[in-house]
Amino acid sequence: MDTVLRNSRADAENGEAQYTQVPLLEEDTNVEPPEKKIKELKKYLAHILKQKLGVNDLKEKVVIHSKSVNEHFSEQLIKDLQSLKDINDYSQLDTSLVFALLRNFCEGIKPPSRGWDYEPPDDETHVGADIERIRSMWNKYCDNDFQFKHLKDVYKRIKQKYGTVAVLGDDGIMKSSSKDEENTEGSELMKEKISSKDIFS
Known part of the structure; x- marks a missing residue:
């Protein structure tokens, strides 16, 4: 641990400089900045979709609900x-x-008890609630608001449930960004909020 030498003023006046070692606080290098976590959580949305809905099922639903899809x-x-x-x-x-x-389209994801677009209760920790929290936190981040009440807990739950493949890939190497994320990381002005649409309304 780094230390700094400090002499006593009284001793210095007596011509006897006595030095004491005062420990400096060490910076915790393991703490990840909130921006990193919120960007990773955003990537998890696509990863969760992979787990919940196959391409063929997705395309079938798009055809079945083509009118609503075209409207929204x-x-x-x-x-x-x-x-x-x-x-x-x-x-x-x-x-x-x-x-x-x-x-x-994901029948296995139940909506938060208060419905989509509303902050879920603190004790509600299922995937649907955390997906809504991710959307809300990302949108706050787009407004340069970094007060994320649930970031630590949501990040921990999502990472435990879905692993690190979403952000690191199977080989442990950071995955390339999606189209909108490339724009987002390139410029603060390009950050786009995640909109929420009920296509069946």
């Missing part, structure tokens, strides 16, 4: 959906689209 999504987003070949392509989708698919 842009032509480019619909084209991105139609061009999907396997679940690994999910990480290249617009994050708002990924969230909409999680919310509307």
Whole structure:
């Protein structure tokens, strides 16, 4: 541990400089900045979609609900959906689209008890509640608000449940960013909020 030498003023006046060692506080280098965690949680959204919905099932749902899909999504987003070949392509989708698919097409994900778009109760820790918290925290981050009440707990739960593949890949190497994340990391001005859409409304 680093130390600093400090002499007593009284001793110095007497011509006897006595030095004492005062320990300096060590900086905790293991603490990850909130920006890193919130960006990783954003990547987990696509990873969760991979676990919950296969490409064929997704495309089938898009066809069944084509009217609603066409009403709520842009032509480019619909084209991105139609061009999907396997679940690994999910990480290249617009994050708002990924969230909409999680919310509307994944039957295994139950909504928070207060409904989507609202802060879940603190004791509600299922995947749907944490997905909503991730959306909320990311949007706060886009507004340069770094007060994340649930960041530590959500990060821990999601990481324990889904591992590190979402952010590191199977080989342990940091995965490349999706289209919108490349823009986000390149400029603070390019951060885009995650919108929430009920395509069946």
